Amino acid sequence: MSQAPRKIVHVAAAVITRPDGSFLLGQRAPDTFYPGYWEFPGGKVEPGETPRDALVRELDEELGMKVDVAWPWIVREHEYEHAHVSLHFFEVPAWRGDIHDKVHSALAWQHADAMDVGPMLPANGPILKALRLPRTMGITHAAEAGVNAQLAQLDEALAGGLKLVQLREAALPTAEREAFAHAVVGRCHAAGALVVVNDDAALARSIGADGLHLPARRLAEIGARPDFEWVGASCHNRAELEKAAALGLDYALLGAVKPTQSHPGQAGLGWDAFGKLVERLPLPVLALGGLTPNDLSDAKAAGAHGIAGIRAIWG
Numbered sequence: 001m002s003q004a005p006r007k008i009v010h011v012a013a014a015v016i017t018r019p020d021g022s023f024l025l026g027q028r029a030p031d032t033f034y035p036g037y038w039e040f041p042g043g044k045v046e047p048g049e050t051p052r053d054a055l056v057r058e059l060d061e062e063l064g065m066k067v068d069v070a071w072p073w074i075v076r077e078h079e080y081e082h083a084h085v086s087l088h089f090f091e092v093p094a095w096r097g098d099i100h101d102k103v104h105s106a107l108a109w110q111h112a113d114a115m116d117v118g119p120m121l122p123a124n125g126p127i128l129k130a131l132r133l134p135r136t137m138g139i140t141h142a143a144e145a146g147v148n149a150q151l152a153q154l155d156e157a158l159a160g161g162l163k164l165v166q167l168r169e170a171a172l173p174t175a176e177r178e179a180f181a182h183a184v185v186g187r188c189h190a191a192g193a194l195v196v197v198n199d200d201a202a203l204a205r206s207i208g209a210d211g212l213h214l215p216a217r218r219l220a221e222i223g224a225r226p227d228f229e230w231v232g233a234s235c236h237n238r239a240e241l242e243k244a245a246a247l248g249l250d251y252a253l254l255g256a257v258k259p260t261q262s263h264p265g266q267a268g269l270g271w272d273a274f275g276k277l278v279e280r281l282p283l284p285v286l287a288l289g290g291l292t293p294n295d296l297s298d299a300k301a302a303g304a305h306g307i308a309g310i311r312a313i314w315g
């Protein structure tokens with residue numbers, strides 16, 4: 001006889017963030033399941049509650065925090081021995097009250113790229129990787145702007161804190177493209193920024209890039225995740241986003257949210273439609289299309305991990 005499907009336990013979990021990018025973890029108490037492991041504060045969604053209601057209640061009960069802002073982020077499923085859990089993650093960047101923990105053995109503020117506590121609960125590995133994904137991606141347009149102008153804009157953006165660049169230069173002649181790609185990787189790595197290369201795995205490998213970015217038509221063709229540390233894809237609809245998730249990609253781009261210079265006359269999706277498209281996805285999504293750094297809070301409120309852009313990001 002086949003086993004009855006296990007009941008899904010919904011859990012709300014908070015990535016409580018400070019302006020320096022750190023987030024709060026709690027160590028599970030000795031009398032719980034997985035004692036000593038680290039988790040994001042939160043707990044089970046009770047009957048009649050939305051995940052957001054549960055988050056607000058749990059953070060009050062566990063930490064004495066009054067949540068002011070909770071942005072939906074990603075939702076991940078995990079099969080434990082004791083339960084199938086569906087973890088609804090929110091970013092909590094603003095709250096009131098001092099933190100008084102009532103349930104954990106210890107609390108620690110951590111940075112995703114320099115963790116000094118562990119182990120994390122088994123479901124949380126992909127969460128930490130998603131937290132390492134920077135919140136803003138600059139997409140190069142050297143073929144249009146000129147190689148030297150683009151490199152100058154890149155230097156300025158890196159000096160301003162940009163940590164993620166997509167190299168997207170199909171229109172540059174091969175030799176120029178390679179030289180430009182080397183220059184971009186050199187500058188980005190010196191500044192601690194990641195580089196993903198659009199659609200060209202051979203170029204990505206030869207320049208020592210951190211990953212590969214798949215255009216939607218390439219995403220449609222492939223059946224397995226390409227072998228890079230970071231792999232993302234451009235998506236325009238829910239089916240493409242779900243394929244990116246099913247392949248275990250690290251992020252997706254979704255747009256255009258607002259009208260853009262490259263597609264004049266086309267209305268953007270808008271934040272409401274964007275929010276519906278990204279609901280309950282297990283991977284972070286960067287919003288694209290006519291956005292500037294001033295749109296970051298609106299993007300996160302709609303469920304985006306961050307924003308990506310061409311013109312507005314380079315100033």
Ligand SMILES: Nc1nc2c([nH]c(=O)n2[C@H]2C[C@H](O)[C@@H](COP(=O)(O)OP(=O)(O)OP(=O)(O)O)O2)c(=O)[nH]1
Pocket residue numbers: 011012013032033038039040041042043044078080083085087121122123124
């Ligand atoms: N709060 C939280 N729970 C997580 C994370 N990752 C993860 O797999 N979980 C799982 C562990 C638990 O199965 C469930 C959280 O439920 P919980 O904290 O209300 O309950 P619990 O199992 O500790 O204890 P109990 O309420 O059953 O007594 O979600 C996380 O980062 N934060």
